[in-house]
Amino acid sequence: MAKIWVYGDPAQDSTGFKTTLEILTKARSLGGEVEAVVFGPGATEAAKAFGEHGATKVFAGDDAAFADTIGTVAATALHQLVQENQPNIILFPMSYDARDVASRLSAKTGSTLMSNATDFTGADGAKTAIFGGAQIVDVKFDGPDPKLVLIRPKSFDAEPSGGTAEVVSVSAPTVEGAKVVERHEQAASGPKLEDASVIVSGGRGLQDPSNFKLLEDLAALIPGAAVGATRAVVDAGWVPYAMQIGQTGKTVKPKVYIAVGISGATQHIVGMKSSDRIVAINKDAEAPIFQLADLGIVGDALKVVPKLTEEVKARKG
Amino acid sequence: MNVLVLVKQIPDPNNPYQLANNRLKRDGGQNVLDPGDEFGVEAALQLTEANGGEVTVVSMGPESAMEAIRRALSMGAHKGVLISDDSLQGADALVTARVLAAAIKKTGFDLVIAGVESTDGSTGTVPGAIAELLGVPLASFAKHLEIKDTTLHIQRQTEKGYDDVESPLPAVLTVTAGVNEPRYPTFKGIMQAKSKPVEQLKVGDLGLSADEAKATQTVNEVTPAPARGAGEKFEDDGTGAAKVADFLKEAKVI
Ligand SMILES: Cc1cc2nc3c(=O)[nH]c(=O)nc-3n(C[C@H](O)[C@H](O)[C@H](O)COP(=O)(O)OP(=O)(O)OC[C@H]3O[C@@H](n4cnc5c(N)ncnc54)[C@H](O)[C@@H]3O)c2cc1C
Ligand SMILES: Nc1ncnc2c1ncn2[C@@H]1O[C@H](COP(=O)(O)O)[C@@H](O)[C@H]1O
Numbered sequence: 046m047a048k049i050w051v052y053g054d055p056a057q058d059s060t061g062f063k064t065t066l067e068i069l070t071k072a073r074s075l076g077g078e079v080e081a082v083v084f085g086p087g088a089t090e091a092a093k094a095f096g097e098h099g100a101t102k103v104f105a106g107d108d109a110a111f112a113d114t115i116g117t118v119a120a121t122a123l124h125q126l127v128q129e130n131q132p133n134i135i136l137f138p139m140s141y142d143a144r145d146v147a148s149r150l151s152a153k154t155g156s157t158l159m160s161n162a163t164d165f166t167g168a169d170g171a172k173t174a175i176f177g178g179a180q181i182v183d184v185k186f187d188g189p190d191p192k193l194v195l196i197r198p199k200s201f202d203a204e205p206s207g208g209t210a211e212v213v214s215v216s217a218p219t220v221e222g223a224k225v226v227e228r229h230e231q232a233a234s235g236p237k238l239e240d241a242s243v244i245v246s247g248g249r250g251l252q253d254p255s256n257f258k259l260l261e262d263l264a265a266l267i268p269g270a271a272v273g274a275t276r277a278v279v280d281a282g283w284v285p286y287a288m289q290i291g292q293t294g295k296t297v298k299p300k301v302y303i304a305v306g307i308s309g310a311t312q313h314i315v316g317m318k319s320s321d322r323i324v325a326i327n328k329d330a331e332a333p334i335f336q337l338a339d340l341g342i343v344g345d346a347l348k349v350v351p352k353l354t355e356e357v358k359a360r361k362g
Numbered sequence: 363m364n365v366l367v368l369v370k371q372i373p374d375p376n377n378p379y380q381l382a383n384n385r386l387k388r389d390g391g392q393n394v395l396d397p398g399d400e401f402g403v404e405a406a407l408q409l410t411e412a413n414g415g416e417v418t419v420v421s422m423g424p425e426s427a428m429e430a431i432r433r434a435l436s437m438g439a440h441k442g443v444l445i446s447d448d449s450l451q452g453a454d455a456l457v458t459a460r461v462l463a464a465a466i467k468k469t470g471f472d473l474v475i476a477g478v479e480s481t482d483g484s485t486g487t488v489p490g491a492i493a494e495l496l497g498v499p500l501a502s503f504a505k506h507l508e509i510k511d512t513t514l515h516i517q518r519q520t521e522k523g524y525d526d527v528e529s530p531l532p533a534v535l536t537v538t539a540g541v542n543e544p545r546y547p548t549f550k551g552i553m554q555a556k557s558k559p560v561e562q563l564k565v566g567d568l569g570l571s572a573d574e575a576k577a578t579q580t581v582n583e584v585t586p587a588p589a590r591g592a593g594e595k596f597e598d599d600g601t602g603a604a605k606v607a608d609f610l611k612e613a614k615v616i
Contacts, residue, residue: 056521115500115518115527116490141486141503141519148490149500151456157578158455160485174587180381181587188578195487223499223514223529231523243615267616280540286505286519292484301613303606312484318590322613324606330595337590340609344598352603360611 046077047168050132050191051100052123053083053091055112056142062091063239064138066098066203068196072136073099073206075167080104081210082126082135084111084119089212096210098203103210108217116145117222122215124153132191133168139195147193157186158193161292163200168192177311178318198239198296199319231285235264238290241271244299246290246317248275250306250327250346254283259350260305266357273297275313291316306346309334326350363415363509365406366471367439368462368489369399371423371430372482384581385452386482395430398477400544401537403434405507406475408542413509416440418469422450422461428560435555436547442560443469447575449565454577455483459491461575464568466496473514474534478503493534501529502536 049072053065065081072079081100083091085107092103104126110118123146127135135150137143139161151158163181165171170185171194186192238244245260245267257272264270273295274288290297292312302320307313309325309332317323318337325338326349335341342349373380374392381387406417417439421427424446431442445465453461466474474496479486493500501507504516505524512531517524519538529535547555565575596605610616 115502115529116493117499120494144486145490145500145502148455148459148487149494151487152459152491152494155456158485158487158491159579160455160487170582175584178587179589180584182384182584183582185580185582186578187580221499221530223501223527223533225518225525226528227526228520229523229525243610267610269615276539280538282540285523287521287523293479301610301615322609324609326602326606330597335595336592338595339593340606341593341595342598342602342606343595344602349598349602349606353606356603356607357610357616360607361616 047133048078048080048131049075049168050135051079051081052135052137052143052146053081053088053095054138054140054143055083055085055087055091056140062094063203064140064196064198066094067199067201068136068138069095069098069100070203071165071201080132082123084122084215085109086112089214092210092212096208097205099206099208100210101208102213104213104215106215106217110217113225114220115223116149117220118217119146120149120153121218121220123150125218126215127154127191134190134192134194136165137193137195139197144195147195151193154191155189156191156193157188159184159186160195162194162196165194165196174315177314199298231287236269236271238271238273238288238295238297241297241299242269243267243301243303244271244273244297245303245305246273246275246307247278247305248307249277251278252347256347257284259347259354263350263354263357266354266361275307304334304338305350307334308332309336363410363413364418364470364472365410365415366418366420366466366469366474367399367402367406367434368474368476369403369419369421369430369434370396370480371421371427372396372480375481381584384584393426393429395433396477396481398479398481398539400437401539401541402475402477403437403439404542404544405537407438407545409473409509415472418443420462420465420469421445422453422458431560432555433547435558436551437545438551441558443563444560445563445568447565449572449575452577453575454579455485455487456491457575457577459488459495460570461565461568462488463492463495464570465563466492468568472532476534476536478536478538489534489536496534499529499533500536501527501533504535504537505541507535507537507541
């Protein structure tokens with residue numbers, strides 16, 4: 046029987062370890078022994094939720110040093126635990142911090158490392174989606190244990206099973222590395238993108254940063270709505286990175302996703318294609334986004350969106 | 363300062379990707395220097411322009427990857443290293459990291475710069491594994507960077523904003539798009555690039571065993587995902603907004 050480990054990434058705390066809980070839910074459905082590892086402030090506290098989602102044991106390290114170094118301290122501690130406990134596979138949430146830990150561990154153990162997985166079949170293989178989700182690749186692993194797999198958010202639904210986990214506390218080893226000296230947080234308002242029931246998302250077609258206001262006005266009228274963006278406008282500095290949806294941003298699954306002035310590049314689509322319904326507003330009838338839109342409006346966003354805001358107001362009465 | 367930049371040649375992302383034998387087709391079509399790696403080249407050029415030193419571009423790939431190296435040289439990099447070996451076809455992230463780390467050690471470095479993730483593979487795990495193999499810090503996901511004295515300072519993008527991160531040198535650094543504005547090669551640069559030295563290496567030159575260069579992943583099969591069909595599409599004749607509002611009402615979100 047395989048020993049499956051799931052890695053909790055506290056840097057994802059804005060999502061309350063959601064991806065970790067999703068992975069735990071799937072892991073326990075495969076049978077076998079499911080345990081978890083979590084490093085950083087709040088680790089021991091998180092162990093409760095991990096237990097409820099299927100972990101029988103949680104290795105928890107609360108030391109701030111885990112979070113304040115880039116990869117090194119966590120990878121060293123995890124390597125130590127791997128040698129003592131011999132897991133067959135470790136599943137990580139696909140996040141920047143987890144990636145830096147998993148890639149270091151892979152070099153330490155000589156284990157295979159797979160990124161961007163959307164499913165796993167046990168300790169011997171996993172699946173990933175390529176070309177914006179159009180093709181599914183089924184991959185088989187060889188080489189020494191533990192196999193290391195990074196799983197995309199929202200690949201599974203999280204469901205508690207009501208268990209409790211034994212907590213084993215882990216101290217932080219002293220290792221050199223790059224260090225965080227100061228954190229800067231941008232104030233966020235409204236629902237988080239990951240939790241929003243409706244997302245109004247804008248791309249370069251909005252022409253000017255000030256036109257994001259049109260999306261905010263619309264979102265303000267819809268309960269549980271949030272505003273998202275493409276990487277093109279994040280890189281251009283129009284809106285903060287926290288709003289980016291896609292391969293290198295957030296993965297979202299709202300009831301309705303409204304893509305405004307977004308072309309539909311594969312790297313954007315992988316982050317939103319699982320939305321229940323998709324609306325696209327784009328002036329180019331050939332834009333790829335229309336291929337997955339349930340409702341497509343070929344038109345000028347700067348005209349359609351303000352009008353839509355009025356129409357929504359009218360329907361709300 | 364001795365700055366190494368890792369650059370990858372990829373199939374032109376503006377053309378639809380194709381598969382051949384369950385692998386990304388890397389020959390035949392148009393190949394380009396990964397646009398994500400141009401940010402690394404630019405960062406290296408700016409650092410050496412400010413602090414002195416040399417920029418070496420390093421790539422692992424088929425012989426044609428020489429074009430990607432020449433492109434970086436024409437932007438202003440000084441020399442190149444190309445590791446090309448038939449035994450590396452189908453190399454996974456760990457094998458790629460081992461090969462590149464061995465070439466980096468052989469060349470010597472103060473700083474290695476890579477993209478956060480490649481545009482075709484986008485595993486984002488090659489640089490971290492290289493840092494571990496070299497035994498140096500990884501300063502990842504930088505949207506701003508600076509070297510003061512011998513310390514690397516970056517702004518590292520986070521979920522909530524950014525972190526100020528410091529790292530001693532030598533180190534591995536990964537840069538995001540948006541860290542700078544990559545320059546275009548000048549005509550003079552293109553001409554000069556042709557005569558800049560590029561060292562060509564095989565796996566055997568790197569002291570790696572066959573085992574270390576063997577991939578630990580194989581593709582069982584590639585199957586099309588269930589397609590999400592397109593719905594209705596309307597030319598906006600002034601009623602587009604009303605159609606969307608009706609749709610939202612029907613979806614019970616307003
Ligand atoms: C490694 C890598 C990772 C990436 N990760 C991400 C990611 O996480 N998320 C992401 O979004 N992208 C990502 N990208 C970038 C992605 O490839 C695209 O460049 C980006 O999504 C394009 O954004 P866009 O749709 O806003 O811009 P464009 O592609 O420029 O599209 C703008 C659209 O607006 C339309 N338009 C113009 N004017 C109007 C108007 N007045 N009214 C209506 N429509 C109009 C145009 O017809 C066009 O379709 C990544 C790229 C790489 C290489
Ligand atoms: N074959 C390669 N040759 C040179 N650099 C590479 C290669 N593969 C990956 N890299 C570097 O590592 C970064 C991340 O790639 P990846 O981990 O494959 O997403 C890229 O942006 C490159 O800088």
